[in-house]
Amino acid sequence: MTSLFEILMLLLGIAKFFIFAHFIMSWLISFQVLNVRQPLVSQIWYGLNRLLEPIYGPLRRILPNMGGLDLSPLVALIGIYIIEILLRNNAALFY
Template identity: 75%
Template sequence: MTSLFQILMLLLGVVRTVIIIHFIMSWLISFGVLNMRQPIVAQIWDGLNRLLEPLYGPIRRILPQMGGLDLSPVVALLGIYALQIILTNNAALFY
């Protein structure tokens, strides 16, 4: 059962990292540092959007419209941190 706990923590860490990469990349695209006309940037951006939309979609439906400001990555990160805290505090159940 210890391995199950470690796998869950690893998956949450990977999802957290992908969300942070998506967040940083969105800012770089907004400020014109990354050009969406470059094929590799467009492919990475499209892949990240397709990967994270199932996570962001339900959060976006719950959150009110903020006029162009998307807070769904922040809410998703908070949810992941909460899950990690819950799993860590209940780690004894996995042994």
């Protein structure tokens, strides 16, 4: 059962990485450091969007409209950290 705990923690770490990458890439695109017309950038950007939209979509429907500010990545990260804390505090169940 220890391997199940480690796999869950790995998946949460990968999800955090993708959210951070999407967040940083969105800032670089909005400040025109990256150009979405470049093939590699557009493939990565649209891939991250398609990967994270099932997470962000329900959160965007719940959160109030903040104008141009999207708080769904922050809420998703907080949710991931809460799940990690719960898993670590209940790690004895996996042994």
